[in-house]
Amino acid sequence: MQCALYQAGVCRSCQWLEKAYPQQIADKQRELEQLLSGFAVESWLPAQESGQAQFRNKAKMVVSGSVERPVLGILNRDGSTADLCDCPLYPSSFRPVFDVLKTFIARAGLTPYNVARRRGELKYLLLTESRANGQMMLRFVLRSETKLTQLRDALPWLCERLPQLAVISANIQPVHMAILEGEREIALTEQQTLEETFNQVPLFIRPRSFFQTNPGVASALYAAARDWCRELPLKSMWDLFCGVGGFGLHCATPEMSLTGIEISAEAIACAQESAQRIGLRHVRFEALDSARFAASEAGAPDLVLVNPPRRGIGSALCADLREMAPPYILYSSCNAHSMAQDIALLADYRVARVQLFDMFPHTAHYEVLTLLVRQGL
Numbered sequence: 381m382q383c384a385l386y387q388a389g390v391c392r393s394c395q396w397l398e399k400a401y402p403q404q405i406a407d408k409q410r411e412l413e414q415l416l417s418g419f420a421v422e423s424w425l426p427a428q429e430s431g432q433a434q435f436r437n438k439a440k441m442v443v444s445g446s447v448e449r450p451v452l453g454i455l456n457r458d459g460s461t462a463d464l465c466d467c468p469l470y471p472s473s474f475r476p477v478f479d480v481l482k483t484f485i486a487r488a489g490l491t492p493y494n495v496a497r498r499r500g501e502l503k504y505l506l507l508t509e510s511r512a513n514g515q516m517m518l519r520f521v522l523r524s525e526t527k528l529t530q531l532r533d534a535l536p537w538l539c540e541r542l543p544q545l546a547v548i549s550a551n552i553q554p555v556h557m558a559i560l561e562g563e564r565e566i567a568l569t570e571q572q573t574l575e576e577t578f579n580q581v582p583l584f585i586r587p588r589s590f591f592q593t594n595p596g597v598a599s600a601l602y603a604a605a606r607d608w609c610r611e612l613p614l615k616s617m618w619d620l621f622c623g624v625g626g627f628g629l630h631c632a633t634p635e636m637s638l639t640g641i642e643i644s645a646e647a648i649a650c651a652q653e654s655a656q657r658i659g660l661r662h663v664r665f666e667a668l669d670s671a672r673f674a675a676s677e678a679g680a681p682d683l684v685l686v687n688p689p690r691r692g693i694g695s696a697l698c699a700d701l702r703e704m705a706p707p708y709i710l711y712s713s714c715n716a717h718s719m720a721q722d723i724a725l726l727a728d729y730r731v732a733r734v735q736l737f738d739m740f741p742h743t744a745h746y747e748v749l750t751l752l753v754r755q756g757l
């Protein structure tokens with residue numbers, strides 16, 4: 381893929397951009413095979429490739445420059461900034477939205493936050509698009525509530541020009557840099573949920589819930605998990621680190637019982653909405669810590685699906701899973717290093733099937749789905 385911003389040295393975020401795409405896949409596959417070389421993997425499925433451009437559904441733009449001429453893009457370590465509105469990873473529908481937003485920032489007087497001087501109000505713009513219906517969610521990350529009235533007063537102008545902005549909110553992030561968003565989210569539109577559909581399964585996105593950023597590959601990942609589950613004799617499953625419920629909602633049949641556990645209450649609300657829409661009856665989604673939940677449960681389901689953050693599931697949850705001994709564990713990971721460490725702790729399981737999903741093209745990162753089966757089954 382060609383990126384003029386990369387070639388001009390403006391953005392180097394995609395470290396593997398100069399590597400041909402088939403080579404990227406081969407290198408990721410080789411690393412994954414090396415990381416799992418200590419286990420007897422029974423079946424390797426071919427890697428699921430991604431579209432090479434326009435595959436993202438989300439932009440996280442640092443806002444810099446001046447109120448009259450805002451820059452939407454990145455802030456480099458040396459303090460310089462770069463406009464990334466033409467980043468080829470975004471769908472073509474994003475560029476016209478960025479253009480209107482630049483004018484809006486000036487009209488509403490939302491002074492970009494200046495990191496060096498610690499002054500200004502607007503830190504980031506977060507834009508997410510539903511591939512199913514083209515609706516978008518826009519979040520303004522502000523240093524404080526100082527400009528909130530100005531923002532509200534100017535919004536009708538924005539909504540008239542960009543009716544696709546179905547969900548708008550302001551996030552208050554008073555901390556200097558470091559973290560992207562704060563605890564306080566202020567709704568600016570009545571609608572606060574974006575509807576997405578993967579493989580005919582309705583999914584919902586709210587401002588503070590995690591959602592996969594590569595919808596094409598995420599759909600393929602959920603579909604693979606569903607297909608693998610259909611081959612197994614399952615009556616019950618847990619979906620740990622479930623986010624908005626994508627895995628569990630794909631894998632559970634109406635007859636099965638599904639328990640989804642996730643730390644974010646916003647994401648759990650999305651998962652509950654989906655379950656209701658689909659008409660699943662034996663479902664429980666709860667906002668809890670996954671390890672604490674597992675430690676407090678007496679019995680294990682037929683299958684435990686885990687999809688943790690980069691750190692993996694950790695030794696405490698591994699120890700609990702080992703003790704509970706569910707027949708099957710389906711592990712979806714965005715960090716094969718931590719997944720390999722966790723699998724080493726799950727010594728009573730054999731590695732039945734592994735597949736790489738190229739969720740993050742042009743970088744060294746990837747997702748991997750692994751089916752573990754209890755020894756003796």
Ligand SMILES: C[S@@+](CC[C@H](N)C(=O)[O-])C[C@H]1O[C@@H](n2cnc3c(N)ncnc32)[C@H](O)[C@@H]1O
Pocket residue numbers: 590591592620621622623624625626627641642643644647668669670671687688689714
């Ligand atoms: C990689 S995301 C996966 C989300 C979801 N499975 C999906 O497919 O979109 C990891 C999720 O784990 C959640 N999480 C982080 N720490 C957690 C914890 N201790 N207990 C439960 N969920 C946690 C995050 O909020 C995030 O939604």
Ligand code: SF4
Pocket residue numbers: 383385386391392393394397464466467468469
């Ligand atoms: S993030 Fe976008 S602009 Fe930056 S190198 Fe990658 S494709 Fe180019």
